[in-house]
Amino acid sequence: MQKRNNYTEIEDFLDDKSFQLWILSKIDEQGWEEWTLENRQRAKLVQDARLLLLAMKVPVNNISSSELNTALQSTWIKIEEKESTKKGNQIYPIKYLRQYWIGIAATLFFAFLSVWVYHYQYNINHTVVTYNELIEDNSEGLVEQTNNSNKPQIITLSDGSSVLLQPNSKLSYPKIFIGNERKVYLSGEGFFEISKNPKRPFLVYANEIITKVVGTSFRVRAYSDQPNVEVLVRTGKVKVISNELVGNSKEEIVLLPNQALRFLRSNLHFNKITNITEDKILVSSVGNIEQLSFEFTDIPVAQIFKTIEQAYLVDIDFPKDKLKDCHLTTSLSDQPLSEKLKIICKSIGNETSFEMNGNQIVITSQGCN
Template identity: 80%
Template sequence: MQKRNTYTEIEDFLTDESFQLWILSKVDEQGWEEWTLENLHRAKLVESARLLLLAMKVDEANLSQNEIHLALESTWLKIKEKEDLKKNYTKSKIIFIRKYWLTGVAASLLFCLFSFWIYNSNNVKSNKVTYNELIDSSYEGLVEQTNNSDKPQIITLSDGSSVLLQPDSKLSYPKIFTGNERKVYLSGEGFFEISKNPNKPFFVYANEIITKVVGTSFRVRAYSDQPNIEVLVRTGKVRIISNKLISNSEKEEVVLLPNQALRFLRSDLTFNKITNITEDKTFAGSVGNIEQLSFEFTDIPVEQIFKTIEQAYLVNIDFPENKLKDCHLTTSLSDQPLSEKLKIICKSIGNETTFEMNGNQIIIFSQGCN
């Protein structure tokens, strides 16, 4: 039996070096994430220990040297006053009192410094949630994908969902979705096409808002240096709420349907719903190919279908043109992630047609259509 199976207090976790390494450095050599999932009755203790451990990482720069000096000087004056009041005690009693007050005052000073840091943090950041804060709040071991190129990049998640990640953006997500929720964390802009799973809702955490869906397609634009967060729905329905990390948010929920959008004002934490994006110049001008092109095909050449996908996702598709030149398909690919679109096409072509994806390069293997 592992030692941690006997932990019953927060202090047990705080003094465990492997736990500290997991929380502070995200190095899970001892399998803490798996252990927590298997011991849900201890999850509350783990969460409390994690929050306390992160809170104890006080940046020394939060207090100036002058502030620290004044606090210490005031403390020692209080100690001297207490000692003067007890001058008639015996020497041993005075020593005892000195040690007692030193310990108490030191604890009080630490508490005051910690409270001062918490106060500043809440007042400075109460209206802002950073990407790093979102990542730190997650238990899951996450993979981070950053798009440093000048073109969008396709990310395929373990559930088949796809994300078209724009330049100067990054997405963190688990290798495999576990539990009864699917969570990802975005900084920047991404177009999401979510694989349907009513029993396992999908959440996109982006700055101060959370977008919840079951199976749909939508765009989220949430740059850390921009004043607003934008969500635009192409298909399906999404629910948007403010993140619980915001201390003074009203916890409003907004529901968006196709061709509706939301602009979240970060300065005052307000939701501005746009029911017709064509009437909003900003949204109307930002709609991309993937949101405009139709994926409903009736007796259309396979080559043309591939070209439509290339235009929408800015990918390259390599396929045997001679073998597929006479192939026509009638199919609906709307509201499907990219990988699912390709599966449907390959199945419709038949003859054991398959595909491979390597980043933005797609290769189709086929001996021709049925």
Template identity: 70%
Template sequence: MQKRNNYTEIEDFLADDSFQLWILSKVDEQGWEEWTLENLERAKLVEDARLLLLAMKVPNSKLTSNDVHEALKETWLKIEQRELVSLNTLKIKKQKIQRYWISGIAAAILVGIFSTWFFKSNMLPQDNVVTYKELVEEDNEGLVEQTNNTEKSQIVTLSDGSSVLLQPNSKLSYPKIFTGNERKVYLSGEGFFEISKNPKKPFFVYANEIVTRVVGTSFRIKAFPDQQNVEVLVRTGKVRVKSNDLVGSDKGEEIVLLPNQALRFARKELVFSKITNITEDPILVNSVRNIEQLSFEFTDIPVSQILETIEQAYVVEIDYPKDKLKECRLTTSLSDQPLAEKLKIICKSIGGDTNYEMNGNQIVITTSGCN
């Protein structure tokens, strides 16, 4: 850990795995932020390395020492050639100005070299890529599309009572009413799914090159079109994941995931990696949201506290008569139900004429009081 105290060049930081993890994944296991702030000169060097690493656009990739060495070797060769031309024409330049000029060239060439390296080694093979548009066009049924262009998550309620917490920059296509013996939806981006149980009509989520099959459970899928991996994380129940039929692969591999398990699908290699303990994966740990970690098991808990938990989990606003429910307490389990079912159970438990209405992320509960 102390070796970084001797870092004097940008390439020292680029070759450090923990530095890459901190900048690209926001995981600071080695205390980089605190170490950086200890010294102003050091902070400037770290900032230059950070900007260059982000410019390279290589998320979740590891640069080996050999990669850095070869890139720098080529860089300095080009710098020397340019410097020779410059010295022949501008011999009276001051040393300080020349040093900054050379550094600028080095940074520009480094970005070019690493951009070329990234393009060659990390771009997705076009034969493997399955786009959201292709998936939707494969479905002959009329579909409704929900697009989240806001900065907050949005609730999408499906005709079977299932719910999807759709994250920003994501979209979901689904039939207005599920017909036949299957339920199919199509995702681009990230969504947390809570599926109504129906063994006779399995639920399928198509996302990039994979399809996830469930009967009734809750899970998260992260499948952005410009990212190298697709992730599936299970909160409750069981899911089965395999390659989409549109992928040019005959492996037919199917992965079964149980609660608190996940998988990462490498789109370039068409390879599944199962993660049996998500707490040991820093990327997954860093991406866990409220809905995946809050408990929905309530024993003699005030209704107001239960509703507050739902607000935090689903990023919704619930309007209800606080004075009429201030004495109400409930004991209930809401861990394995979609949002609509959770609200029905709460209203039924309160009793009387209690009802709810949901309009997007706004929920209104009306009641004359608990029994």
């Protein structure tokens, strides 16, 4: 006879590894489903064990100890009320009374447990805001750019802003920004350099948060399968708020250069990081574009182009012989890529121009002024 035929308590099932494998991993090597259906009383015991095992695997950070204590106290109050109404009316053997009250307690416990699991699943499903939900609410006729390659891609927006879109990421944006705001939608990771326009703020919608700026450079990391959303500021100032889809919180976090914010999706909490060098995760994820300096004093043009290539992972083709003696002094720290190139070409003069085609940039010039 199989050992499980002698199981009479929930604990017996919870200690059985093959039962755990069946419930948690859907692997039924021991024929649990068929065995369970052979007996109605057995099926009830298996169901109770299943609910308890699943509950043990539910993270408890979404329910406070006070809420748990309140629920348990409520359960025992109901039991005592039941007992007081029955007392004196009927006399049962102690054995049957014990089984009766255990049955009530178990019923109330599993009712509470079911509500808890339901609310936990409800909160998870309704606090995770997806990229598709965000773009569905937009009626501007968006263009979607997806980076399926193994290196970053440059996207230039109609206002001159640029986005360095990382692999496995996508960005939706209007062909031409209209209205009083410039809105884009990100899934994954992108480094933004925004053209200044105080009258038309720029908003990046990324899962549960909205990053609002006028003109600055910053990174947003918002992958739907990761527990956190991060914003890191390189230059300027940004404001980060919760998306209204996850609640009515009006909390607003202001970030300055070299500050960051980590939004914890599990509890909708903002964690502001005032010194990114003390955060190992942020330090390990910082890219060239966030580290390289764009302040140039009497620097050869060829070296400036090399810095841009390293930062944006682009290829720049320029007439090396004609520009070999060109040196520039300029500040490009708070400019989108296209604006950087415009400033360089204007500084070189002599009909110097550029053309961008994806990650390929061609500079045309007759030499320095």
